[in-house]
Amino acid sequence: MADLSTVFAGIRSPNPFWLASAPPTDKAYNVVRAFEAGWGGVVWKTLGEDPPIVNVSSRYGAISYNGVRVAGFNNIELITDRPLQVNLDEIRRVKREWPDRAVVVSLMVPCTEEAWKAILKPVEDTGCDGIELNFGCPHGMSERNMGAAVGQVPEYVEMVAAWCKQHSRMPVIVKLTPNITNILAPARAAKAGRADAVSLINTVTSITGVDLDRMSPEPVVDGQGTHGGYCGPAVKPIALHMVGDIARDMPGYPISGIGGIASWRDAAEFIALGAGTVQVCTAAMHHGFRIVEDMIDGLSNWMDAKGYRTLDDFRGAAVKNYVHWGDLNLNFKTLARIDQDLCIKCGLCHIACEDTSHQAIAARRVDGKRRYEVIDAECVGCNLCAHVCPVDGCISMVPQPSSLPRLVWGQHPNNPMRVREAAE
Amino acid sequence: MTLACATVSIATEGCRAVSDTADIAAARLPPEQVAANFADAHPPLTPHEALVEASRCYFCYDAPCMEACPTGIDIPGFIRKIATGNLRGSALTILEANIFGGSCARVCPTEILCEGACVRMAEEERPVRIGALQRRATDWLMEHEATPFARGAPTGRRVAVVGAGPAGLSCAHRLARHGHDVTVFEARPKPGGLNEYGIAAYKVPEDFAQREVAWLLAIGGIDIRHGQRLGRDFDLGTLRREYDAVFLGLGQAGVRALGVVGETLGGVRNAVDFIAELRQAHDKSAVSVGRRVVVIGGGNTAIDAATQSRRLGAEDVTIVYRRGPGEMSATHHEQEWAQTNGVRIRHHAAPHRLLAEGGHVSGIEFMRTKLDASGRAVPTGETFTLAADMVLKAVGQVFVADPLTADGSLLLATEDGRIAVDAQRRTSLPDVYAGGDCVAGVDLTVAAVQDGKIAAEAIHRQLMG
Numbered sequence: 001m002a003d004l005s006t007v008f009a010g011i012r013s014p015n016p017f018w019l020a021s022a023p024p025t026d027k028a029y030n031v032v033r034a035f036e037a038g039w040g041g042v043v044w045k046t047l048g049e050d051p052p053i054v055n056v057s058s059r060y061g062a063i064s065y066n067g068v069r070v071a072g073f074n075n076i077e078l079i080t081d082r083p084l085q086v087n088l089d090e091i092r093r094v095k096r097e098w099p100d101r102a103v104v105v106s107l108m109v110p111c112t113e114e115a116w117k118a119i120l121k122p123v124e125d126t127g128c129d130g131i132e133l134n135f136g137c138p139h140g141m142s143e144r145n146m147g148a149a150v151g152q153v154p155e156y157v158e159m160v161a162a163w164c165k166q167h168s169r170m171p172v173i174v175k176l177t178p179n180i181t182n183i184l185a186p187a188r189a190a191k192a193g194r195a196d197a198v199s200l201i202n203t204v205t206s207i208t209g210v211d212l213d214r215m216s217p218e219p220v221v222d223g224q225g226t227h228g229g230y231c232g233p234a235v236k237p238i239a240l241h242m243v244g245d246i247a248r249d250m251p252g253y254p255i256s257g258i259g260g261i262a263s264w265r266d267a268a269e270f271i272a273l274g275a276g277t278v279q280v281c282t283a284a285m286h287h288g289f290r291i292v293e294d295m296i297d298g299l300s301n302w303m304d305a306k307g308y309r310t311l312d313d314f315r316g317a318a319v320k321n322y323v324h325w326g327d328l329n330l331n332f333k334t335l336a337r338i339d340q341d342l343c344i345k346c347g348l349c350h351i352a353c354e355d356t357s358h359q360a361i362a363a364r365r366v367d368g369k370r371r372y373e374v375i376d377a378e379c380v381g382c383n384l385c386a387h388v389c390p391v392d393g394c395i396s397m398v399p400q401p402s403s404l405p406r407l408v409w410g411q412h413p414n415n416p417m418r419v420r421e422a423a424e
Numbered sequence: 425m426t427l428a429c430a431t432v433s434i435a436t437e438g439c440r441a442v443s444d445t446a447d448i449a450a451a452r453l454p455p456e457q458v459a460a461n462f463a464d465a466h467p468p469l470t471p472h473e474a475l476v477e478a479s480r481c482y483f484c485y486d487a488p489c490m491e492a493c494p495t496g497i498d499i500p501g502f503i504r505k506i507a508t509g510n511l512r513g514s515a516l517t518i519l520e521a522n523i524f525g526g527s528c529a530r531v532c533p534t535e536i537l538c539e540g541a542c543v544r545m546a547e548e549e550r551p552v553r554i555g556a557l558q559r560r561a562t563d564w565l566m567e568h569e570a571t572p573f574a575r576g577a578p579t580g581r582r583v584a585v586v587g588a589g590p591a592g593l594s595c596a597h598r599l600a601r602h603g604h605d606v607t608v609f610e611a612r613p614k615p616g617g618l619n620e621y622g623i624a625a626y627k628v629p630e631d632f633a634q635r636e637v638a639w640l641l642a643i644g645g646i647d648i649r650h651g652q653r654l655g656r657d658f659d660l661g662t663l664r665r666e667y668d669a670v671f672l673g674l675g676q677a678g679v680r681a682l683g684v685v686g687e688t689l690g691g692v693r694n695a696v697d698f699i700a701e702l703r704q705a706h707d708k709s710a711v712s713v714g715r716r717v718v719v720i721g722g723g724n725t726a727i728d729a730a731t732q733s734r735r736l737g738a739e740d741v742t743i744v745y746r747r748g749p750g751e752m753s754a755t756h757h758e759q760e761w762a763q764t765n766g767v768r769i770r771h772h773a774a775p776h777r778l779l780a781e782g783g784h785v786s787g788i789e790f791m792r793t794k795l796d797a798s799g800r801a802v803p804t805g806e807t808f809t810l811a812a813d814m815v816l817k818a819v820g821q822v823f824v825a826d827p828l829t830a831d832g833s834l835l836l837a838t839e840d841g842r843i844a845v846d847a848q849r850r851t852s853l854p855d856v857y858a859g860g861d862c863v864a865g866v867d868l869t870v871a872a873v874q875d876g877k878i879a880a881e882a883i884h885r886q887l888m889g
Contacts (some may be wrong), residue, residue, distance in 0.1 A: 066479035066507065067472070344546040349486030363486060370486065390482050391547055 002303035003310045004296060006040065006410075008276040009171040009196035009254045011129045013040035013102035016267065016311060017295050020258055020279035021045050021106035021132060021175070026080055028090035030099070030417060035290035038296060039103025043279060046079035046134045047087050047119065049109050052076045053140075061208030061219040061228060066419030073282045074208045076219065076226055079108055084122075092126040103174065107133040108146050111156060113163050119166040130171035133160060133195075135186070136202020138179055138229050148202070151177035154189035157179040161193025173256060176200040176242075177284060178235075183242040184249050197254035198246065199279060201239045203229025232282035236260030247274025247319045262291070264298030271311060272318040272368075325335075330412055331404040334381035334397045336360070336374045342394040345370040349385035357384050429631075445811045446784040447715035449829055452737025459864050460734035462702075465626035466530075468554070469595075474560040478507035481552045484543055489554060492541035492819030493523035494561050494871045502504050503557055515565035516572055518558055523597045524873045526566060526636050527619050529559035534815065543688035557785035566635070571642035576603030581887045584609065584667040586654050589617020590869045591860025592673030593640060594876030595883075600645040607667070608646060617675055617860075621700040624728035625708065625736070639670045655827025660835055664855060669883045672828075672843060672851070672858040673876065676821035681722065684779025688816075691785040695719060695729035695818035702732055709736070713816025716740040718788055719767075720775055721764045722752035727759065729816045730767045741767045742810060746774040746793050746801040773804050776807060779817065784849050787811040840864050849879035857883060 004015040018041040019025050019034050026045040034042060039409055055077050063072035092188050097105045105128045106170055109115040123131060134141075135151030142149040150156045157174060164172045174190035176183060176203035190198050200350060205227050210216045217225030239259025246255055257275030261267055262283035270278050274342040308314045337351070338361075360378035364371045374385075388397040432465035453461070469477060481503040489499045496801050498517050505514035518525035534540070534555040542551035557647065565572065581604045585592045596606040614620050619633040641648070652658060654674065663670045679694045681687055705711050713736040719726045735739045745752055748771050749759060759769060771791040780786055789809045793801035823842045828886035837844040837852035842864050845851055849859045857873025861867045 067476040344543040345484075345488060346482045346543045347487070348482060351485035370488070 002300045004040075004057055004300060006277055006311060008102075008256065009130065009173060011041070011102045011171055014100055014370075015040035015143060015296055015299075016275075016277040017292050018102060018104070018256070018277050018279045020281040021134065022281040022285075023077065024084070024281060024284050028094050030397060031103075032088075032093050034284075034289045034292075035094075035098045035101050038292045039289065041104065041129075041277070043106050043132050044087070044091055045126075046106040046108045046125070046137070046315075047084055048079045048107075048146075049115065049119070050084050051083045052083055055081050056221050058219045058221045063208055070232055070286045071281065072208065072230060073232035074206050074219075074228040074230045075203070076139050076221075076228040078092065079106075079134070079137070081095075081128065084119075087124050087209040088122055091123075091128055095127045095129075102130075103128045103134050104130045104184060106132045106134050106175070107376075108137070110142060111145055111150055111160065116160060116163045117167045119169075120164060124168050124170055128170070130173060130196075131164065131168070132173040132175050132199060132397045133164060134175055134202075136175045136177035136200075137158070138177060138205040138225055139205055148177040148179055148205075149174075151186055151202070152180055154185045158189040158193035159189050161195040163196040168392070172198045173199050173254075175202055175258075177202045178238055178242060178259075179205045183245055187250060188244045191250060191253060197256060197276070198381065199256035199258055200242055200246070201235065201259045203231045204238065206230035215339065218351055226305045232286075233260045233262060236266060240269060243270060243275055243324045244273045244319065245315055247323055251316075251319075263285075263346065264295045264302065266301060267295060269315075269318075271315050273322065274316040274319050276315070276386070326409045328408065329406045330409065331402055331407045333400040333402060334383075335376055335379050335400055336381070336383075336385050337396050337398045338372060338374060338385075340371070341395050342391050343372060344394075345372070346390060346392055347372065348388045348390065352384050352388045357382060361385060365380070427649050439801075441699075444505075444779070444788065448691060448712050449715075450712045451591055451709045452713065453709065455707065455709045458736065462629065462708045462732075463788040464629045465624075468563060469553070469556050471560075474506055475559060477553050478503045480544065481507070482543060488541040488543060492778050493521075494537070494539050494866075494868065495528075495573060496879065497521040497538075497558075499554055502561060503552065503554070506557055506561055511561055511564040512568070512572075514561035515570060515751065517564070518562055519572070522617075522623075522873050523594055523877075524636070524869060524872065525558055525641055526562040526631060526819045527590070529555050529562055530632070531619070531623055532868070533758070536755050537870070544857055546586045552874045564744070566639050571639065573597070573643050575600050575643050575645045579603040579888065580604070581668045582607065582623050582666075583669045583671065583672045583883060583887075584663045585670075585673065586663070586860075587617065587673035587675060587860070588612075588615035588648055589636075589673050589860055589872065590619060590677055591675075591862075591872035591876040592617070592671065593637065593646075593858065594873040595671045595857075595880045596644060596646045596876075597640055597675065598880030599883065600643050600875050602880070602888075604645070604668075604884070604887065606646045608648040609652040609654065609658065609663075610648055610650050613646055613650055615650075616774055618871075621703055622696060622725075623701050623703070624699065624732055626732075631757075632731055640862040653827070654703055655829075659830070660828060660856070661787045661830065666854070668855070668887055670856045671883065672825070672856065672862060673860045673872070674823070674843075674858075676861045677824040678822040679817070680774050680820040680822055682778075682819060683851070684775050684777055685778055686785065689780050689785040690777055690783055691813060692778065692815045692817065693722065695816040696821065698729055698816055699725065699732065702736075711736060713738045714812065716810075716812050716826070717742070717814045717816065718810050718812040719743045719816045719818055720788075721745065722747065722754060723818060723820070724754050724758055725821075726816075726818035727754045727762045727767075729766045731762045733814075733816070734765045734767055738814075742788060744768045744773050744775070744788075745769065745771050746809070747771060747795060749800070751795075773799070773802065773808070776803075779809065785812055785815050788815060801840070821861070847878075848882035849875050850882060 006016045014415045021043040025042045059077045061074040065071040137147030141147035172195045174195045207217045254276045257270030258279040267278045350361045350363045388396040450881040483500045502514045502517040537550040538554045564780040583609045615637045717733045717738045719730040775787040776791040791803045792806040857879040860872035
């Protein structure tokens with residue numbers, strides 16, 4: 001059986017599955033239930049200065065897609081609304097009772113050295129394993145110059161990270177907001193501030209929908225709405241991209257992956273793109289803590305099948321293949337192949353290609369029966385038909401043998417820059 | 425559910441025996457049990473169920489389901505509109521192609537039409553529940569809108585429609601939309617045809633057939649005259665003189681006989697009469713049924729008669745058919761439905777002789793059959809006997825041409841014993857059209873609706889051309 005134990009920025013946990021700083025980690029009651037279910041660690045919901053903030057009633061919005069609930073999820077909740085000392089006492093107790101699990105504490109205080117210095121000492125005294133700096137929350141706190149308002153300014157990220165490293169011995173994880181142009185700027189700033197790791201992504205600024213009867217953004221609070229933070233399965237591609245960018249740019253720098261992780265397969269993808277641990281929230285809020293059982297089991301079984309003994313055996317294995325567009329081989333050619341025995345004659349491949357792509361799938365009738373056939377000469381290998389086909393394995397994209405050498409844009413005859421280089 | 429009602433207990437349970445041996449009685453079950461047995465056999469989808477089911481539709485290009493629908497409803501189109509919450513648009517997509525979309529959603533043998541062609545059959549043998557979704561949309565519209573269709577500007581043209589069944593009313597509605605005045609002549613006291621008289625009660629409960637017709641007639645311009653029978657109260661010649669065009673939706677007025685000795689015995693009935701009596705009975709438990717019932721035939725009429733007998737409380741119900749399960753015109757789904765209701769189906773046997781006691785049927789002797797090379801059932805010489813208190817004949821209905829004769833000769837051409845029509849549903853007479861069960865083709869409500877629709881468009885072109 002594969003070894004799932006993890007050491008992340010010096011923090012140990014029996015598996016890489018942590019609960020993200022969010023409602024599921026707001027209280028000892030929830031966190032203990034999570035540990036009982038098997039979670040490897042938690043990032044305690046963000047602590048702030050007293051007096052505690054006040055939350056609104058009506059806090060979550062969600063996207064249902066074709067009857068599937070919570071395909072995307074959004075919240076307008078703020079940081080913990082409980083007194084600081086209550087949280088600190090519970091953190092101390094939980095860590096003492098669960099010494100093998102990772103207990104990281106998320107923090108957010110005003111952007112002054114005194115404020116950060118003041119909170120670090122009592123937090124460190126709880127015996128927690130580390131802190132995560134919440135520079136990502138896109139609503140409510142950012143208007144008070146905290147959360148994303150800090151995360152969007154690399155200089156602030158570096159400055160606060162440096163304060164935390166200076167005034168505590170705890171490992172410092174900087175949680176990054178995706179609501180920026182290039183994730184590398186705040187990631188590099190975190191490292192420059194001597195933060196031990198980054199975690200990402202925090203939620204994406206969003207409005208989940210508009211109530212067309214009340215004419216208000218959702219979730220509706222007394223007839224009005226505000227933008228919130230988007231998460232859940234819908235944001236996973238955004239998160240993977242940002243994790244991959246950092247892994248490629250800053251090799252070996254610890255990354256805790258967050259964003260739409262709901263299964264062991266999602267986790268494996270993040271780890272393959274360089275994540276050291278993964279953090280989960282929406283999936284747990286949708287299904288409860290017991291989902292971790294399959295995450296542990298599934299990841300372990302997959303690793304056994306692949307011959308990976310530890311997470312390090314495949315961690316970052318996909319990073320080397322995550323390249324810039326200009327490094328892709330332009331002489332590679334793949335063609336759609338339709339398995340006529342599996343085809344159920346829905347015609348979706350034809351109409352997708354005919355209306356919106358390359359007119360490369362012919363709709364024929366043979367002896368009165370529908371038959372869809374790829375026109376090789378027109379097929380550019382775009383994958384659209386394979387994506388819209390509802391039958392697993394019916395349309396495959398088959399790489400074609402080629403005698404042509406690998407050719408990237410930098411050397412392509414159509415590239416004017418190449419021509420100039422040649423002339424020089 | 426206890427279906428037993430032994431002879432001894434009849435008096436105490438208020439059953440009525442018609443002879444010492446023949447046990448035919450009403451009220452075999454408590455009234456509330458009978459009411460439950462005749463409630464909606466397939467209740468409507470909830471909004472959430474409909475959304476999930478609609479999401480299963482792939483929105484196929486050149487969708488096979490659409491091709492399989494005799495009225496050519498844009499099925500992927502109407503289902504997508506359910507998925508997006510556009511129920512009005514969904515219903516209009518259906519009703520534009522099939523004004524009887526509500527009853528077709530309930531009575532169509534979808535497993536041999538749209539759902540049988542659904543691409544999910546090829547994928548997982550679990551089609552999208554198109555019929556149930558169609559009901560979701562059409563029910564919604566009927567609940568919310570008196571009539572979405574407007575009568576066309578009056579043309580001054582008058583069309584006579586004979587028969588207020590699905591064919592006739594489909595034709596009448598389409599003609600009204602084009603602005604023609606329509607008079608419908610109907611022999612029965614109620615409109616609806618087989619929707620009202622010929623379909624099992626639990627398929628169209630709560631007076632649905634009448635509500636649908638009333639909703640359809642709300643367009644205006646359609647006058648139905650009841651108690652008017654062709655050949656008795658009026659004739660084709662008069663109609664042709666008084667109207668600009670005529671549509672015949674006569675249905676099949678005749679019932680085939682078994683052709684064996686004893687058919688006039690007490691306890692021997694036509695299944696269609698039994699079904700009609702049940703449909704018209706306000707209190708189903710007042711309808712009499714035998715303790716042991718034998719139904720002869722292999723179509724949906726046999727299924728409906730047998731299943732309803734069971735649901736009335738008959739103890740032992742057997743359908744006997746002369747060929748095998750694959751040759752039955754009742755679909756596999758219908759056969760299973762009967763069997764689930766405790767009906768036994770015996771194949772490869774034909775009635776040979778009805779047995780009697782005191783002028784009442786007491787049983788039937790059957791001759792075992794086998795299929796010959798041409799697929800016909802031929803007797804093997806071997807016999808067996810089934811005891812029966814009641815025998816229901818469901819060996820087919822036939823078109824009766826008598827009302828269309830004058831001086832002993834037919835006024836229009838026939839084909840295979842029914843009225844001959846061309847692709848426009850025009851008969852051999854230039855101003856007379858026909859459709860539904862009185863013309864050759866499949867005997868389905870949905871096909872009748874299409875006949876009426878096509879004929880109305882042809883009549884419109886002819887009148888306005």
